[in-house]
Amino acid sequence: MARYSRNPNQPSAEDKALDRFTDLMIEKIKSMKEDWHKPWFTEGALVWPRNLTGRHYNGGNALMLMLHAEKEGYRLPVWCTFNSIQKVLNPEQKGKKDEDLEPVHVLKGEKSFPVFLTTFTVIDKDTKSKISWEDYKKLSQEEKKQYNVFPKNQVFNVFNVAQTNLQQVRPELFAKLEEQCSLSKPIQEGEVFSFPAIMGHKTKRLLRWTGRFGESL
Template identity: 45%
Template structure:
């Protein structure tokens, strides 16, 4: 099941990249992401303001440009629900990935957090196994919700924040 979701997410990433490459093929000097070049502070973030990084930021910017989203704010279905926001019927989500590390003692199998592991000395770290893994989450843009109806003042403030 996880492999199916990984394959689906990877295909969505690939399709988005191919589409963008085809768009800039005729004018390769044009910025890849014009919405970010023409708009201030247009960095993908979640509802709390935490910015997406790396490939997630890159791909979410492509999405913002493709669908002309007014803000680069994204959330999962559950985050929207918890915030009292509804995702609009027919909206399509996009996967984002999150890397995490499982750390456990080689002998005792006791788990510790990655932050605890990083605080250990090099000698102590040798006693632990670190398993990198990732999770995918499906996110929606704020434009795909009823946020503008439920919180009109906040909506206008966000639009102003990201306006060119």
């Protein structure tokens, strides 16, 4: 996780991430201006970005990850953090050591890409004790009035699976991800093409994007 700078003269992790998003968007617009026939996203970047467990990214995070994947030529829209690699892909980190299983890791020299995650601190108004966000969501509307909720935006760094050795050390898993992320081809009937829905309700959510990035990794 990136850290925020305590020096007011230094940009915070959030500022750096937003600057990077801006540069990426400007670069994309310039490339389209040079070739106005070029679509926003080519076929390989049309599958919705997700993490290792299958959870999809939302809003601005999804848009920026799609743009970044398009720019870098990543074939799979699957992203991970250092922590998720250890928890999900390396069983020896969970007490299930397998000496024949080479650990997955980020390749040397690869650079991460920032995403925003909104976390919530929930505190009882009287006792000042905390409860988890998941427990808070289970409360009734009347019970929720007893708590104060404090949202906080944080910046996390993610890597595409192409930036790891996953394909080399877990070829079966990599093939499974390829199958899960495959894009349905359009059906040609004479000179007419019929395109299946690519993203469904998530496309509408992206088109209504308001600039909010908060979600779970």
